[in-house]
Amino acid sequence: xxxxxxETATTPLLEITGLNVIYRSGTKTxxxxxxxxxxxxxGEFVAIVGQSxxxxxxxxxxxxxILPHGTSRNATALRFNGHDLLGYSEREMQKIRGKAIGxxxxxxxxxxxxxxxxxxxxxxxxxxxxxxxxxxxxxxALSLLDEVGIDRPQQRFAQxxxxxxxxxxxxxxxxxxxxxxxxxxxxxxxTSGLDVTVQRKVLDRIEKLTRERQTAVLFITHDLGIxxxxxxxxxxxxEGRIVEQGSALDITRRPQENxxxxxxxxxxxxxxxxxxxxxGTLVEAEKPLMEAKAxxxxxxxxxxxxxxxxxxxxxxxxxxxxxxxLALVGESGSGKTTTARILAxxxxxxxxxxxxxxxxxxxPSGRLKPDYHRDIQFVxxxxxxxxxxxxxxxxxxxxPLKVNRIGDAASQRQRVxxxxxxxxxxxxxxxxxxxxxxxxxxxxxxxxxxxxLRPRILVLDEPTSALDVTVQxxxxxxxxxxxxxxxxxxxxxxxxxxxxxxxxxxxxxxKxxxxxxxxxxxxxxxxxxxxxxxxxxxxxxxKKLQPTITATHAxxxxxxxxx
Amino acid sequence: xxxxxxxxVAPADHITGRPRPDAGSTPFVRRFPxxxxxxxxxxxxxxxxxxxxxxxxxxxxxTDPFAGDVLTRLKPPSASHWFGTDNLGRDLYARVIxxxxxxxxxxxxxxxxxxxxxxxxxxxxxxxxGIVDEIIMRVMDVLLAIPNLLISxxxxxxxxxxxINIAIAVGIASIASFARVMRAEVLRVSTSHxxxxxxxxxxxxxxxxxxxxxxxxxxxxxxxxxxEFGSAILSISALSFLGYGAVPPTPEWGNLVxxxxxxxxxxxxxxxxxxxxxxxxxxxxxAIGRQLNRSPEASR
Numbered sequence: 120x121x122x123x124x125x126e127t128a129t130t131p132l133l134e135i136t137g138l139n140v141i142y143r144s145g146t147k148t149x150x151x152x153x154x155x156x157x158x159x160x161x162g163e164f165v166a167i168v169g170q171s172x173x174x175x176x177x178x179x180x181x182x183x184x185i186l187p188h189g190t191s192r193n194a195t196a197l198r199f200n201g202h203d204l205l206g207y208s209e210r211e212m213q214k215i216r217g218k219a220i221g222x223x224x225x226x227x228x229x230x231x232x233x234x235x236x237x238x239x240x241x242x243x244x245x246x247x248x249x250x251x252x253x254x255x256x257x258x259x260a261l262s263l264l265d266e267v268g269i270d271r272p273q274q275r276f277a278q279x280x281x282x283x284x285x286x287x288x289x290x291x292x293x294x295x296x297x298x299x300x301x302x303x304x305x306x307x308x309x310t311s312g313l314d315v316t317v318q319r320k321v322l323d324r325i326e327k328l329t330r331e332r333q334t335a336v337l338f339i340t341h342d343l344g345i346x347x348x349x350x351x352x353x354x355x356x357x358e359g360r361i362v363e364q365g366s367a368l369d370i371t372r373r374p375q376e377n378x379x380x381x382x383x384x385x386x387x388x389x390x391x392x393x394x395x396x397x398x399g400t401l402v403e404a405e406k407p408l409m410e411a412k413a414x415x416x417x418x419x420x421x422x423x424x425x426x427x428x429x430x431x432x433x434x435x436x437x438x439x440x441x442x443x444x445l446a447l448v449g450e451s452g453s454g455k456t457t458t459a460r461i462l463a464x465x466x467x468x469x470x471x472x473x474x475x476x477x478x479x480x481x482x483p484s485g486r487l488k489p490d491y492h493r494d495i496q497f498v499x500x501x502x503x504x505x506x507x508x509x510x511x512x513x514x515x516x517x518x519p520l521k522v523n524r525i526g527d528a529a530s531q532r533q534r535v536x537x538x539x540x541x542x543x544x545x546x547x548x549x550x551x552x553x554x555x556x557x558x559x560x561x562x563x564x565x566x567x568x569x570x571x572l573r574p575r576i577l578v579l580d581e582p583t584s585a586l587d588v589t590v591q592x593x594x595x596x597x598x599x600x601x602x603x604x605x606x607x608x609x610x611x612x613x614x615x616x617x618x619x620x621x622x623x624x625x626x627x628x629x630k631x632x633x634x635x636x637x638x639x640x641x642x643x644x645x646x647x648x649x650x651x652x653x654x655x656x657x658x659x660x661x662k663k664l665q666p667t668i669t670a671t672h673a674x675x676x677x678x679x680x681x682x
Numbered sequence: 683x684x685x686x687x688x689x690x691v692a693p694a695d696h697i698t699g700r701p702r703p704d705a706g707s708t709p710f711v712r713r714f715p716x717x718x719x720x721x722x723x724x725x726x727x728x729x730x731x732x733x734x735x736x737x738x739x740x741x742x743x744x745t746d747p748f749a750g751d752v753l754t755r756l757k758p759p760s761a762s763h764w765f766g767t768d769n770l771g772r773d774l775y776a777r778v779i780x781x782x783x784x785x786x787x788x789x790x791x792x793x794x795x796x797x798x799x800x801x802x803x804x805x806x807x808x809x810x811x812g813i814v815d816e817i818i819m820r821v822m823d824v825l826l827a828i829p830n831l832l833i834s835x836x837x838x839x840x841x842x843x844x845x846i847n848i849a850i851a852v853g854i855a856s857i858a859s860f861a862r863v864m865r866a867e868v869l870r871v872s873t874s875h876x877x878x879x880x881x882x883x884x885x886x887x888x889x890x891x892x893x894x895x896x897x898x899x900x901x902x903x904x905x906x907x908x909x910e911f912g913s914a915i916l917s918i919s920a921l922s923f924l925g926y927g928a929v930p931p932t933p934e935w936g937n938l939v940x941x942x943x944x945x946x947x948x949x950x951x952x953x954x955x956x957x958x959x960x961x962x963x964x965x966x967x968x969a970i971g972r973q974l975n976r977s978p979e980a981s982r
Contacts, residue, residue, distance in 0.1 A: 465882055492884045505875035509897055519883040572883060 131158035132335050133182065133303055137195035140177050140186065140359075151177040153359040161302065162333040164326070166346035166367075168382070169356035170587040171558075175339045176225075178356070179305045182337075183216050184209075200302060218248045221296030221334075223306040223325075227288035231280040237291045238264070238276030244298045263294040268324050285451075286317035293325060303335045311341070314450035314614055315658040322349060322660075341587055343382055344661025347371045355379050371664050385592035387617040389659050390644035408608050409439040409462070409495075409576060414471035416457050416632075431457040432468070433632035439576065444602065444609040446623035446640075448616065448655070454632035456580055459612045463497040463578040493523075496569035500581040502561035506553045512564055513549040519571045538567040541604070542597060559590035563597065570601065578610045583618060595622055616659050620644055628652050725969035732963050736783040745776040747933050756949045766951040768941065778956055781933035788849040788918045788927075788934075793907055795853030796860050801903070803857065804864025805891055809872055819865065825858035834917060838926050845918075845934065848927045852917045856910055863906050867899035908971020912964035919960065935960055 140152040152174040159165050169175040181192045184204070197204045200219065207215065216222065224230040232240060241260035245251045251259050257276075264272035267290040280288055289309055296304050306325065310318040326349055329336050340346055346353050347367055354364040355378065363376045374380045416432035432454045439445050449455040460466040462473060464480070464487045473480045480491055499505035506515050513535055520531045539546055542563040553561060562582055569577055579598070583591040599622065602609060613619055619626060619640070626643040628636040628651065636649040647653045735742060750770035759766045765774035807818040825833065830852075837851035871877060877894050885893075919936020921927050928934040930941070935956050942952025 463882065465878060489884075492882055497879065497882055499875050499879065501875070505879050507876040507894055518880065518885070522880070522883060522885040522889065568879070568883075 132161045132163075132200055133157075133159040133337070134196060134198045135178075135182070135194060136197075137193075138178065138181060138197065139193050140174070140181050141191045142177075142187075143189050143191070151359050152181065155356075155359070155361055157354060157361070159303065159335050159337055162330075162335055164329065164336045164338065164349060164351045165354060166338040166340055166350035166352070167354045167356055168340055168343050168346045170341060170589060172358075173356040174359040175341075175356050176307050177359075179307050179337060179339050182305060183220055183222060184212050185216075185222075214248070217244055217296075217301070218250075218299045219301050219303070221299070221301040221304040223289075223292050223296045223304065223309045225308045226312060227285050227292055227309075228312070230292055231288055233280055236277050236279055237283065237288075240291070241295055241298055244295050248299050250299055259298070260294075263298055264291070266328060267291070267294045267297070268320065269294075284317075286313050286321060289313060289321050290324065293321070293328075297328060297332075297334075300332070301334060303337065304329060305337045305339070307339045308341065309338075310345070315616070315660070316450065316654055318345075318660070319658040325349075342660055343371070343588070344386055344659075344664055347663045348660055355382065367663070382589065383664070385589045386661060386664065387592070387595070387615075387621040389617055389661055389664075390620040390640075390656060406441070407438040408441040408476070410474040410477075411435060411437050411439075411458075411462060412472045412474065414458060414461055414473075415469045416454070416461060416466065417469045430632050432461065435471075435627075435629070435632070435634055437627050437634070437637060439608050439610060440624075441575075441608055442602065442606045443624040444611055444622055446619040446626045447610060447612045447629060448614065448619055448626055449629035450614055450655075452631070453629040455612050455614075455629050458629070459578045459580050459610055460497070462610055463495055464491050465497060492574075493572050494574055495576040495578060496572065496574040498562075498565050498569050498577060498579045498582050501585050502558060502565045503553065503585075505565055506561060506568075508553045510552065511549070512544075512551055512553070512556070515553075515564060516549075516567045516571055519568060523572065525572075534571065535567075538570055541570065541601065542567045557590075558586050559594060562586065562590075562594055566594075566597070566601070570605070573605070574607070576608045576610065578612070580612045581614070582611075584613065584615065591618070598622065616644065616655055617661070628655070721969060722973055725966040728962055728966035729970065732782060732786070732959075732966075735779045736786045739776075739779045739783065742779050743773070743776045745773040747772060747776040747780040748931055756945065758949070759951055759955070765955045766949065768949075768952055769945060774938075774951065774955060777933040777938060778935070778959055781935050781938055781956075784845055784928055784932065785915060785918065785935040788845050788852075789911060789914045791846065791849035792853035792856070792914045792918065793911060795850060796856045796910070797903065797907060799854070800857045800860030800864050801896070801899075804861040804899070804903075805868050805895060807861070808865040808868025809887070809891060809895065815865075818861075822858040822861050825855075826862075830855040830913075831917060831920060834921060835926075838921065843926050845922070845927045848918055848921045852914055852921070855917070856914065860903060860906060860910070864899055864903050867902055868895050871895045871898040905971045908967050911967045911971075915960055915964060 135155065135157045138152055138155040138157070139150065142149045142151055155174075155178060157165075157167075157178070167175045167178065177186070180186050182197070182199075182204070184192070184207075186192060194205060199215070202215065202219075204212070204215065231237065235243075238257065238260050241263055242256045245256040245259055250256075261272050261276060264275060269275050269287055269290055275283065275287070280291075283291075293309070296306075304325075309325070310321050313321060322345065325336065325338075328334070338346070338350060343353075347370075350367045352364065353367050353370040355362040355370065355376070357378055362378045363370065363374065365375075370379060371383065374383060414432050414435045415430070418429045418431055435454070435458055437445065447455045447458060457466060461468045461471075467485075475491075475494060480488055482488060506512075510518075513532070516535045516538055517531050520526060520534060525531070526534065535549065536546060539549060544560060544563045544567060548556060548560060553564075556564070562585075566577075566582075582598075583594050586594060595618065598609065601607060609622075611619070611622060623640050626637060626640055627634055628643065628649065630651050636643055636647065636652050643652060644656060647656055750772045751767075752771050754763070754767050755769055755771035757763055757767045757771075763773050763775065765778060768774055768777070803818055803822075807815045833855040834848070834851040837854055838847055841847050841850065872890075872895055877890055880890050880894060915935070918927065919934075919939060922934050922936040923940035928937055930937065938956040939953050939960075942949065942956065945952050
């Protein structure tokens with residue numbers, strides 16, 4: 120590996136010792152980074168791994184001094200390539216940023232200027248650092264677009280950010296970061312918002328280009344799988360401190376600290392291709408609870424409903440069995456969420472039928488049957504937006520009971536307490552509001568609310584994709600407990616095949632609104648037939664983790680952290 | 683190591699969930715947080731004072747606002763006449779204080795009318811959408827195209843003179859701008875997932891409006907109320923200045939300014955002091971409104 124080759128480099132490219140960062144808000148202070156030492160050698164790929172709030176992004180931001188106003192940063196030393204960055208003024212830092220240290224921000228949707236073409240934004244970086252002007256800069260930008268893997272660069276050059284996909288935008292940001300030939304690139308979760316296959320392509324590009332140029336990379340991620348696959352060295356952070364650091368192999372195979380072990384254990388295991396093809400555990404056990412028949416959904420827009428429009432769902436049929444989990448898998452734009460919404464009665468299909476217990480859920484006039492929501496409830500992807508921020512948690516969970524006039528005030532309150540217990544939500548949180556709870560706690564609230572009407576089916580739209588891997592593991596096991604206890608059926612929408620592997624019984628793979636493949640989990644993941652499914656399975660990060668996880672998963676001691 | 687006072691949640695905007703920048707204060711004020719409290723304290727003190735004037739004028743002055751003394755006419759501010767005297771020798775301080783109740787009453791009526799009407803209109807437009815929204819908002823666009831004062835004048839000529847009528851006219855004239863804000867907020871909230879979730883477990887249209895949409899929309903509209911407070915006072919004053927409102931000698935802030943106008947060259951205090959009172963009141967209400975808009979949590 121590259122590490123061994125670079126062992127000769129005596130002084131590190133980036134050297135941080137004793138870094139402390141303190142955020143201030145009014146009179147409150149919060150120390151995000153505590154006495155952190157970190158070094159990156161030239162050409163080295165270092166990954167900082169940690170959960171949200173571990174201080175990993177803050178560390179990255181403090182290197183190039185882009186912390187929010189009023190934040191205090193101090194360190195014993197912060198040296199980059201012979202420069203003492205601590206003593207640098209804002210003006211001097213501007214010369215370092217972009218030119219010597221490239222930065223790839225987290226969110227590609229907001230990190231590009233929407234009113235400038237992508238080409239001109241790359242040119243701007245070159246011009247700002249006086250590296251090129253005019254046609255030279257334009258040519259350079261074109262070749263960068265080509266290098267980061269954007270097709271038809273000539274044409275893309277003049278396009279605006281909203282005209283290209285998220286993956287492309289992230290590539291443009293990488294092109295900007297690379298444009299001035301920096302010796303270090305800091306990438307702050309550059310792929311966390313992208314689909315797995317796109318994520319893999321973007322990461323491949325970052326890795327290839329930086330290896331070619333001998334550029335060092337400081338890669339911030341919450342995904343230990345990505346870190347294991349790509350990095351030379353992994354730094355594990357928690358609560359502002361470094362828990363453990365070492366070569367990627369050491370960290371994933373021989374973790375020294377409990378925290379690292381817990382992190383590793385919480386990663387859902389990758390499905391193994393070719394394994395257990397004919398286990399046949401799922402004989403058509405139950406009769407279908409719900410059946411979707413030839414669902415179609417066409418979105419039209421504008422005043423004069425033009426013919427055509429987008430076919431979001433195109434002839435989708437499947438069966439949901441009682442007490443089982445059906446996973447609906449696909450990338451963004453595959454129509455999986457629309458299908459789930461149709462099933463939950465939130466979106467009306469253009470055509471097609473949904474049968475519950477063999478009877479249509481809509482009246483002949485096309486209206487949803489009034490008590491449909493008693494049987495099926497929906498859990499959203501983002502718990503922050505699906506709970507009213509002004510309401511107390513207790514009121515949120517209680518509202519479905521109130522609206523449907525189930526029981527009196529006292530019995531409703533008692534039911535809320537039961538539900539909170541069922542989802543392991545501490546009862547002292549019931550009087551709080553959404554902003555005071557963590558993402559995992561909020562998702563528990565959302566699940567409790569969905570359970571309040573005692574439905575038979577829960578439709579879960581990527582319920583863990585906004586959460587850390589540790590929290591995700593807890594929510595998944597909660598969902599399994601709840602399913603067993605109440606005999607619920609789940610329609611689980613996700614793009615993450617590792618999660619599917621952990622929770623699903625049957626799988627429906629969707630692409631561009633159509634069903635590509637469906638069957639039992641063992642068949643689809645163990646022996647994927649469609650090329651698309653194979654691509655999805657191959658794109659799951661954490662290949663190098665595999666042996667470790669199967670080893671540690673047996674003893675899932677998880678003593679850390681509340682969800 | 684320092685104590686961690688903030689566990690995992692950074693101060694976040696109650697709506698977006700994103701960390702909220704300390705909006706609305708200058709760097710100078712931000713450096714000294716005490717100033718921010720001082721500013722707010724001052725604003726609240728002014729508003730309390732003005733409201734007390736309106737309710738208990740006799741507590742603040744024993745002078746009769748209508749009693750003139752020809753010997754002391756057009757005297758500048760002094761220890762015996764804090765705000766000076768007018769052309770008939772009446773004490774300006776007493777007149778400002780006794781005028782407060784009428785000015786404030788008119789303003790409150792105007793704003794209450796605008797708030798209630800625009801809430802209904804905005805919620806209807808935003809929540810019903812489609813053709814209802816189109817019709818309502820096009821009417822609002824027409825209203826916005828005509829200057830407020832002109833609309834008020836038209837309405838007054840229809841419903842007659844008097845302070846209350848002025849208030850109604852001013853209120854109706856400012857419905858359009860309120861309704862737009864209300865509609866925008868309703869649109870934002872009603873497309874949110876928690877509203878959809880509420881609908882999906884069977885909550886009705888009216889309940890959702892009352893319990894989700896309106897509480898969220900109320901914040902920005904209340905802030906607008908505070909800002910519109912200023913222009914409502916000015917509009918009402920302008921209309922009484924034009925002679926549609928309070929009939930002299932009844933004091934009212936607007937017509938005090940108007941009366942003083944004739945003596946601007948010789949008696950500056952007749953226009954300046956009531957004008958200053960209006961300005962300070964407007965600024966104080968604005969400061970409070972901005973604070974309310976910034977921290978909806980404070981209403982908990």
